[in-house]
Amino acid sequence: MSPTKRIVIFASGNGTNAQRIIEYFKGKNVTIALVLSNKATANVLERANVLDVSAISFNRKTLYNTHQILAILNEIKPNLIVLAGFLWLFPENILNTFPNKVINIHPALLPDFGGKGMYGDRVHKAVIAAAKEESGITIHYVTSEYDKGNIIFQAKTSISPGETPKTLEKKIHELEYEHFPKVIEKLLNEN
DSSP: OOOOEEEEEEESSOOHHHHHHHHHHTTSSEEEEEEEESOTTOHHHHHHHHTTOOEEEOOHHHHHHSSHHHHHHHHHOOSEEEESSOOSOOOHHHHHHSTTOEEEEESSOTTTTOSTTOOTHHHHHHHHHTTOSEEEEEEEEOOSSTTOSOEEEEEEEEOOTTOOHHHHHHHHHHHHHHHHHHHHHHHHHHO
């Protein structure tokens, strides 16, 4: 039997994608070793605790001005670092230590509607304002620039007449919950 694969999840908010990933890998040869959040009040920390996954929060200074987070990751030796709604630019020292091991999910079809400040309903409002016929999700490798890494996977959904940011968000969440864990599993199996 192959050794257990380890995932670390970074998230900033509610944590529905993190929860879906944790539940997907329950009973499989994969351990969610840690959930990290840049927000001490983020709901993702509570979701992780309820699902018996260790979770900690950190601040901007800890992430960017110390090697504490890198030291934690070096101890865990994750096969994959998954950004599931993590809103800060990811530090280069971690990217350099774990090349091609950090992935992110974006709620639009990159390269459109990406970059700094493009998250959550801001993305959906922009897609609708641009009168696009479709939107979707993009899973990509993380680089030192927002949403610029090589694309791993995309899934699309059509935009209905009268679509609102809320209804589009619901469609995007469904794509995320369906595809993100499967893409993660595929990447783990390839490494």
